[in-house]
Amino acid sequence: LSTSNPLHIAVALGGAGSHPGAAGEPDAPGAKLLTARHWVDQVAHVERGRFDFVTIEDSHRLIGAPGDDISTVAAAGSSRLDAVMIACRVAPVTRHIGIVAMASTTLTEPFLLSTQIATLDYVSHGRAGWQVDVCTDPEAAGYVGPRAAPAADARFAEAADHVEIVRRLWDSWDDDAEIRDAAGQRFIDRERVHHIDYQAPGFSIRGPSITPRPPQGQPIVATVVDGDATRGLAASSSDVALLAAPDADGLRARADAVRAATSSAGRDPAQLRLLADVEVVLDADPGAAQERRDRLDARMPPGAARTRLAFTGTPAALADGLVDWSGAGVDGYRLRPATITRDLPAIAEALSDELRARGVMRSAYQQSTLRGRLGLRRPTTRYAMA
């Protein structure tokens, strides 16, 4: 029996759902988004479906343009709690599911983020990851003043340095640095804990981390790829690339380009997992699914273009589609429930069963770490003495 799943499938959680119109649904979660109970229920539900991991998304803007009349319910419904805090809150009450929290390279200090994701990895016993968010919104610069955030087009270079610092800090303690030698009166072996001395525009970081090397060595780093800048970031910095492409042809082209860029960056493309982003509206009745899709789309701003795969229909048809699209050269998918209220349960239950019936979904979790589940090797630390 193979222990590795033929397809790796993640589920994106965030707000009322992946669709921008989700918060306007009559059964949208509203202020429930602010409760721990909501998040624990969501993640546990996905875990019962035996998916690889969840991503917990974040946003630094409320939905709706400034000046919009925001009612109490809509305002609370478009609110966002910090994704890293949510991930840590959920980790102790789940056992298997990988937990990948979004955090911004534009807004965070790499030293603090590195220790937070490392801590998530400890708390979850090796199930942690970080989805890199680069804030290109011009407003983001206003959150960190008087520090000047780089110009929007320089934020991807900043992100690559930020990820590199975070990874080096994870590596700054050898796995066996804590020796607890009572007779020799040494708690750590200082030769196994290293300064990183990383210099780059905007950064001069000495290290080492205050947090010992996390269980996975380096937790998973995931990035969305939706264009040239993000492709470069995925090639230089990611373990998982989440591909946004509007159709199967675009997906194949994007997957090929990311693999090529990864090789060009001097990395082994076998150590990068490519998952296609798919936004789904599911219903046992295909007509009802389409009706709901139309209602959601009607709330989109005029002229908004589709940027990622979208599916509307039954769980069985989606399962067929996921098996078909894997011919486009991806290792799997990140499913984006259009609404948390309807589509998440359909993914976690009916779709999971359909996938299992097709032999592409595990019946039980095997590997304990997220790295292990994704078939990615645990990196050795770059600083360890031979």
Added chain:
Amino acid sequence: MSARQIHLAAHFPGVNNTTVWSDPQAGSHIDFASFEHLARTAERAKFDFFFLAEGLRMREHAGRLNELDVAGRPDSLAVLSALAAVTERLGLMATITTTYHEPYELARQLGSLDHLSDGRAGWNLVTSSDAFTGANFRRGGYLGYDERYERGEQFIAAANALWDSWLPDNGNGNATGHRPGEFAFHGSQVQIAGEFTVPRSPQGHPVMLQAGDSDAGREFAAEHADGIFSRHGKLEDGLRFYADVKDRLVRYGRASEDLVIMPGATFIIGDTDAEALDIAHDVRRAQVSGPHAIMFLEQLWNRDLSAYDPDGPLPDVDPDVESEARAQGSAQARALQREAVETAARWRRRAEAGHLSIRELVIEMTARQSFVGSPETIAATLNAYVQVEACDGFILIPHITPGGLDRFADEVVPLLQERGTFRSDYEGTTLREHLGLKPPRVADRLRPLASPAAG
């Protein structure tokens, strides 16, 4: 008049030599299970809150990492959010330096923690003086004393502006002409504006402790803080500090109960007072080994003293007050270096008078055990301190991770409960309620009765 109620908090053992890692019962300082054990113990004993210190740079001595003491720690806010999953009532408090955190990120995470814990979040605000720690942050560098406090004040004002960007009912902007989440703060050291996605949390503002002790620090606490993590743990000293700070509250229109004063305290419990004294002696020797004694002396002397015998006499030479400090990242070392020559002279006199070796002297001079005795003795002493207004309670620092609070919870707390001076069960759900604090004042510009914006 009814007896004053005691407040208690559990401090996770820190990365210094108070923590005895060589004890066979000492467990991991990193694994979540250790944090969970101490937090569950504290909650079982109905403590007010769980407390984490902060250190954002590995401690160094003479240019090399310190190997003698416990080292390494997870991120505080991440641990507290995870602890919210395995506790229900216990307050969750993190020490945060305003010098190297950024207000938007911190306010967002702390506000999120307050939501995710149903109103149990708190922060113990400190400022940092060392460029040594700054080397791990984008900003880097060093802030002078005045600038540190200026940044601290602006940090709090900015955090409050973020937390106040939603009305208490998280309500409609139309009542005041204010759009939910909109914020702006413009100061010399903090300049932020935008939209805050975290609606007002259960406590309004997380509980804020403050740890500074200078005149400016006390004034700052009297104006802004909900409590003080005090270093005045001795009775006489505590009485003076308590009266001083509580008097200052009047200037800000605040009552005595609006601010709680809780010194850090260590404890050694024995079956009898005599047994506790014996244990305390052994613990002190474990906390101050020969190499510890030399390192400690080097922090004061600021010289290489590795050739000295810890069981021999103190050095004849005076401290080096010219060179850069050998010890980095340690508050204790910074405090010692302030009056190094005078302190060294005093120590030498003490050692000569008592015929003390280096190690014996350091054991005596760094005594950290606040309370030593049987459960009855400790309960009576703690209670007396609170009744005479030397403090409102204690932040207890066990020396063993993670089981160092077990005996206190099982044997001392019931005695306090019998006296009627410590709760037998939680009455409220939020940390603010445990500490008897009022809800925070809402910024004037946000009060619903303020004149609504035209149009």
